[in-house]
Amino acid sequence: MQDATKVIQALLSAGKEYVCAMKLHADVSQERVRAVLGEFQGSIYQMPPIRASVKRRVRVRKIYYLDLLEVDGRDVLIKVGCEAGTYIRKLIHDIGEALGCGAHMHELRRTRAGPFTEVENLVTLHDVVYLFSLWQETKDEGFLRKFILPMEEALKLLPKIYVRDSAVDAICHGAHLTAPGVISLDTGIKPKEQVAIFTLKGEAVSLAEAVSSTEEILNMTHGVVAGNLRVLMPRGTYPRLWSLSR
């Protein structure tokens, strides 16, 4: 809500998980179904459908896992973990082609979007109305915090760079992060990777693009470490400091 809408971009490009019910167009043995599903794990090619709002060119997508949950005659229930922008309907169609008989998607439910799953803190609209009214009655903030999460939750899967207080306000004004501001960072950051810049209190400052890898950043004494993409924290939350604290 409000300022947290800026983190939506990080979610759109995050990995997803779906549970999908598909219908085969002929009888196929379970072993054959399992075998073909196994072939679709890893990287696959996909052409976005005509309805899609993206450029229609063949693109590679990662299928992290494709688990067979249940088979009942021609009804097959699967769980798919995949990269953002994977068209499940097309995936099911292609699985049907590989099986030879054809298949179509009957029902789809998204069970994960980035760090958000069904099992933790998922609420319905009824829950929202109910918990909100409980807060209004009792003034107990715990009811609100039960379903309203800090926006940092949306950034849980992004690699992080923690910065010192004196670097924060400059970043809030759009400045790129430079080496002296870095306190700690996740291992495995690669150049051009999207990262989240955090304060030592764990507050999100901005979304940025790493210029170098973790190892290189550790060795740098000056220069830009991450290019500012989207400021999340309001200016003035931390004081404007022209010199670095010791």
Add this chain to the structure above:
Amino acid sequence: MQKVRPPWQVKGELVTKAEDETDPNFGHKPEERPIQEHIGFGVINLDKPPGPSSHEVTAWVKRILGVAHAGHGGTLEA
């Protein structure tokens, strides 16, 4: 085919470059934000009912919570 680990199964590890402390007079730990600020920087993991559009549901949430601005992270892409 080579199996790739999903991002949520990759365990993160932190490495320190420098030491410093944070001033308690500025900012808040996310879980300690004053409630109005918390709402203004909040996200809801919402199980959207199948009928209405994401846009409609977002409008309802805005009305229920009394916030002026809200967005959604998209629903099914298939």
